[in-house]
Amino acid sequence: MRLKRWLSLSFVLLLSLSLIMGCSKGTNETSGTDNTKGTEPASTKLEPVTLKIMIPGDRPPDMDLVIAEAEKRMKDTINVKLDIVFVPWADLAQKTQVTLASGENIDLIFDAPWLHINQMIADGYYEPLDDLLKQYGKNVLDKRPQQMWEANKYSGKIMAVPLGLSYMEGNAYIIRKDIREKLGIPPIKTYKDLIDFAYKVKEKEPGIAPFMAAGTTGQQTYSIVGLRSLNDYDTHVRFTHALGSSLALYYKNNDGKVYNLFEDQEPVLSWMKDARQLYKDGLVYKDILAAKDFIQPFMSGKAAIVTKGSFGTGLSFDQQFKSNVPNGDLETVTFFNPAKGANISNFKQWNFLAVPKVSKNKERAVMFLNWANEKENYDLLSYGIPGKHWEPVGDKEYKILDTKGYSQFGYVWVWNPVDERSDADGDKTYADFDAVLRDADSFTKDILTGFEFDSSAVQNDLSQYNTVEAKYYPALVNGVLDPEETLKKFEAEAGPSLKRIQQELQKQIDAFLAAKK
Structure with a gap:
């Protein structure tokens, strides 16, 4: 269940790399609806808080526009402003480790098993989230199937929010x-x-x-x-x-x-x-x-x-390539075997977002995650301003309008398998393969699951x-x-x-x- 996109996007890029994805199978019937319970108090308006969020990648063009729109939507509810720090992928391990060790105030931070999440948890840098999610994060819980939560706990506790869409990455x-x-x-x-x-x-x-x-x-x-x-x-x-x-x-x-x-x-x-x-x-x-x-x-x-962490390319990838190589053309080569039981999965996700213990705004950080896991807000943070950067195609797909204005990088901070859309103009050649990745019954269960x-x-x-x-x-x-x-x-x-x-x-x-x- 690794990212299936470029880790540098990216695979996030991860990447793909890419990249990358999760499974809605097993999600509660109510998980497709948004529930804001716990995101704001019943009586007084919350004081404004700025959340500092550290995630990998390069700051996209028009990021300020997206943040401004998000802050406008949050002003009368959870009253949060966003200070988003982007760290180059190549510097991610050292930068995040030094930041945590120094005690610098960070409210949400990206981590992963391929990075150093186990070490950071063992060293006590992250806050357990079970109680915080129960009180303030119903959307976060509902938008991820039970298999995902059970397979991504640490010593029986939720120590970070899994970001993923599938039980295995494409490649x-x-x-x-x-x-x-x-x-x-x-x-x-x-x-x-x-x-x-x-x-x-x-x-x-x-x-x-x-x-x-x-x-x-x-x-x-x-x-x-x-x-x-x-x-x-x-x-x-x-x-x-x-x-x-x-x-x-x-x-x-x-x-x-x-x-x-x-x-x-x-x-x-x-x-x-x-x-x-x-x-x-x-x-x-x-x-x-x-x-x-x-x-x-x-x-x-x-x-x-070039190697890639997902199947196919997608319009944005193709257009970026074409802008540099106008007469070029791309295709995907994969040796993935989609047969039932051919692949082994422990249902583990490979990207996470954690709340550091040093955060002075733990409750508000989880409220923000809950807000970000509402469909309309998820769309904003994942794809940009509707009508400018993208437009919806039904409930499950989107069409890119501006390939240079805002890059899709939801996999490093908001990814969930219920709200994620697919590129309407993307390569559908491997749609059946992607469906296999999202079906838990397609896999042989890893003996080490859990x-x-x-x-x-x-x-x-x-x-x-x-x-x-x-x-x-x-x-x-x-x-x-x-x-x-x-x-x-x-x-x-x-x-x-x-x-x-x-x-x-x-x-x-x-x-x-x-x-x-």
Whole structure:
């Protein structure tokens, strides 16, 4: 249930990346209606409060217009003003951690399992939300199905609001269809076809990098190796609760075991070797590790293939590309298997919004979230000013009117599966795949569904390990460094810490599984 959009949008972008989504299956019958109970007192008007909200991405054009409209709507109810701080994706981990550790007053903050939410919870930075949501957040609760809440608690408590629409992220490669057709290559059906296309681009299209993927820490789900793991239907390699988007520790075979890359190297090592060959052969964008927004080289026509965290593209994506490459054309290539039971899910979401304990406005922060989960307000924060940036197409779709005025980034602060609309002009080719992602019955249940990792016992090890990982891991999963040689250096510096993390994670998993018997 990861984002299925670009993490840099983005995948948020996350991305996609993208990106990214949730499931309305199991939602209460009343969840489609808005209930403002608890958002304002029965007697006196609330004093004005400014909420400081820290979320990832770049500040969109016309953001001030959207904030002004939101504040106008809230003035006579919850009386909130918004101070929204945007943090670049590449700086997100460090910036948010430093902000929380410094005690700076923040009222709502983005976090995620692939970032450091487990560590922040273990360190006591976030406020439990069960009582606050019960009193002030009925919309927030109702707009997310019970499966989502139960699978995203920490030690039985709601420590952050899950932002998602599905039980698993979509994933794909976006390729230059115009180049494929120019080279006389038939539609791509297999991963081998994809790589053969990349080699042809290298041979016939000088000046265009065949392959682009995520190269910065925090986006490694969309690295060359990361995206391959999402299509592993042989062993079902998956990311762990301890390291988020790193495969230095990984699960496979749905067997409840934690595998260590330094000890159990397959199939991850084979994927790294394949990525290394691509890099040595000149197929990978040469500055992949320096590109903070890995989508931009592709969008500007400098790459022929890019990884993506969702199916299809959408009008906004296509138009942005066309503005840079007027004669270009795009298509989606995905190796997702939609068969019932083919995919494993623990129903975990991959984006969250938390209330820091230092916040002086916890009640008002939850009131704001409740307000934001009303349909009309959700539309405003997700899509911009109606009639200017977008227009509704029924209750479930929207049409973009201004692709440069306000970017859709609801996945970092308001996402819920009831109110989210789809792009009416978007690629409907994979609509059936998206429906699979939103149906819990389509999945094989992860043996670890409901499990949460308490990282408090290995905080020092995690800090030490993460520092070393940043030196080696992004390069390994994108082929920049030789895997066998680099893994030896990596293990020499990080092996003991990683082993202790693995052992603590396995101990907690064993206890969790024993308690279920």
